[in-house]
Amino acid sequence: MTVHLEIKNLRKDYKRGETVFSAVKDVNLEVNGGDFISVVGHSGSGKSTLLNLIAGLLLPTSGEILLDGExxxxxxxxxxxxLRNTVIGHIPQGQSLLSNLTVFDNVRLPFYLSEREGDPSAQVHELLTGLGIGSLAGSYPNSLSGGEARRVAIARALINKPAILLADEPTSDLDAENTDEIMLLFKRIAKEGTAVIMVTHDQRTLNAVDRSYTMEDGVLSNHSV
Amino acid sequence: MSNKPLTIWQLAVANIKRKPLRTAGLIIIVALVAFVLFAGGILSVSLKNGLESMKERLGADLLVVPVGYDEGVEGIIVKGEPAYFYFDKSVETELEKVEGVKSVSSQFYLTSLNQDCCSVPVQFIGFDPETDFSIQPWISEVYSKDIKDGELIIGSDITADENNRLKFFGEEYTVAAKLEETGTGLDQAVYANMNTLVHLFGAAKEKGLTFIDTIDPESSVSSVLVRLEDGYDLDEVTHNIRASSDGLQVIKTKSMVTGIADDLDGLVSVIYVFAALFLVVVLIMLVIVFSVTANERKKEFATLRALGASGKKLARLVITEALLICGIGGSAGTIVSAVIVLSFSTYIGDRLGLPYLQPGIAGVFGIALLALAVSLGLGPLGSAYTAGRLNRREVYLTMREGE
Known part of the structure; x- marks a missing residue:
């Protein structure tokens, strides 16, 4: 399943007292299945807001988000x-695993957030094995390293076979070795047809992506890789 | 690892297990609410039942006793405190002639001190089967034959031996029947016809009960129960009786019941006000605790939203957790309350000094269900504010601010 995501003149305004400020200013972006792109920017630049708008967690003030033309x-x-649960896989920033659930339950959790038939267990084991953490299925998040926890979050984002993978600062707090491994994983996922959109301020990741954009004060601009 | 579907219920169970101390604290608070509601419910219903039972059992419009013994007769009826007092039997004949009096029936009181049957002194009430209209209607519900000489009818709190016999003042008597519980002092009374009472009186005298030395049981009675002719006013007949002879204290049974009803209303109001205040305080406490907990769990809720959980689903999760806590607390509180209140019902009735008749199984079950339902209702009510906040679309942004 490949997808065509088109963002046109997307804008998100907030009111702070009497002042209106735009977290995202007239952003235009096109991403296809198989693309691996990054949006780089400082904290507060609007990149996470952009990700949340794409995920449908926020409603834009104006503009369009089209998925395969709709x-x-x-x-x-x-x-x-x-839509978020079926089309989008989301890797939130930082430690996002539910501490009271095992790795196995964390990964299969999104499967049960919408009405679905079947048992995702085999797929969970397949994903965990594919990410090199098959032996951790019964472990709890507090016993995992930062790199392992991030892989579990990736497995969880992939459980519903999403067309778009959104990753919010997926390499924060990770060392160079783990960062490289995560980037290789994203490349592999993109190669399988998923559109991967990563927001980050980690310059180490820039070489791994197909295209990179810069976000500053809500404005998105091209950035050559 | 379980392959069972990961439902909202399972997530809620896992979540409340994660903070065992907080969960235990909330369960205890809700259990206290259920305890108070069940105990308060049983208490108020038992008191009302007791009053109703007393109203029905009295059966007379007026009670005439020697002057100064109004508290004595009330003690017998309400608290089961044995008493004895006598006046001349001719009073009965005189009262029959008073205008407005339809029928009269005398009773003779005697007390035992420490007999084998009872840990407390027993009140004997002798009645005349020919004229009685107060006791026999109740006896006929459990015993259809005439009460012979030497036979006793016992109140529900008195237990006979395995041969259905009781020994008083060195002599054995046959227990013909045991009356239904009334929740009043009359449950600790023993009834017999006048002949048996005279016999008991003689036996008591032989055993050295000196306080009755001067009394002749053949010509004395303790009280006369009076029924009014239709159309006569209670005050008018009371006045007529007082005018007919000296040394009589006339008690309007309605006033006695009203006095007890006033005490009872006061007590029941205190129970209701206390239960209502406690309920409101706990509800406010739950709203605060669930709200603070939701703030602590911003990151978790944000993650669930990002993974595709709708606001409604998050609200359902929080409400399910609250229902689980309130369900466990409510059940535990109701069960503990039932064990304590039902086990000590006799003691509670005695301590209150008011007619106290516990409801039957269906009534107890109904009150338990009500206590459980109200405790359970605290869950959705206490978590509604938090659930409403979680149901808002842009909650994710608020949650991120807390990071």
Missing amino acids: SAIISSDDKASR
Whole structure:
């Protein structure tokens, strides 16, 4: 399943007292299945807001988000959540695993957040083995290293076979070796047809991506790799 | 590793297990609510039942006793405190002639001190089967034959031996029947016809009960129960009786019941106010705890939202957790309350000094269900504010601010 994501003149304004400021200013972006792109910017530049708009967690002030030509801006939270759960895999920033669930349960959790038939167990084991952490299925998040936890989060994002993978600072707090491994994984995932969109301020990742963009004060601009 | 589907219920169970101390604290608070509700419910219903039972059992409009013994007769009826007092039997005949009096029936009181049957002194009540209209209707519910000389009818709190016999003042008597519980002092009374009472009186005298030395049981009675003719006013007949002879204390049974009802209303109001205040305090506490907990869990909720959980699903998760806590607390509190309140019902009734008749199994079950339902209701109510916040679309942004 490949996808064509098109973002047109996307804008998100916030009000702080009497002042209106734009976290995302008229962003235009096109991503296809198989692309691996990064959005680089400092903290507060608007890159996470952009990711949340794509994920449907926020509604834009104006502009369009088209998925295969159809609007992905959905006012119904139920429908937007369903779209996020089926089309988008999300790797939130930092430690995002649920500490009271095992690695196995963390990974299969998104499968049960929408109505689905079947048992994802075999797929969970396949994903964990593919990411080199098959032996950790019964472990709890507090016993994992930073790199292992990030791989579990990636496995969890992939469990519903998403067309788009959104990664928010996936290499923060990781050493160079783990960062390289995560980048190789994303490349592999993109090669299999998934559109990978990563927001980061980690300059070490720039060589791994197909295209890189810079975000500053809500404005997205091309950045040659 | 379990392959069972990961439901909201399982997530909620895992979440409440994660903070065992906080969960235990909340369970204890809700258990206390259920305890208070069940105990308060049983208490108020038992008191109301006791009053109703007393109203029905009295059966007379007026009770006439020697002057100064109004508290004595009330003690017998309400608290089961044995008493004895006598006046001349001719009072009965005189009262029959008073205008407005339809029928009269005398009773004779005697107390035992420490007999084998009972840990507390027993009140004997002798009645005349020919004229009685107060006791026999109740006896007929459990014993259809005439009560012979030497036979006793016992209150529900008195237990006969395995041969259905009781020994008083060195002599054995046959227990013909045991009355249904009334929740009043009359449960600790022994009833017999006048002949048996005279016999008991003689036996007591032989055993050295000196306080009755001067009394002739053949010509004395303790109280006369009076029924009014239709259309006569209670105050009017009371006045007529007082005018007919000296040394009589006339007690309006309605006033006695009203007095007890006033005490009871006061007590029941205190129970209700306390339960309501406690409920409100606990509800406020739960709203605060769930809200603070949700703030601590921003990151977890943000992750669930990012993975595709709708706001409704997060709200359901929080409400399920609250329901689980309140369900466990409510059940535990109701069970503990039932064990304590039902086991000590006799003691509670005695301590209150008011008619106390515990409801039957269906009533107890109903009150338990109500206590459980209210405790369970605290869950959705206490978590509604938090659930409402989680149901908002842009909650993810708020959550990120907490990182």
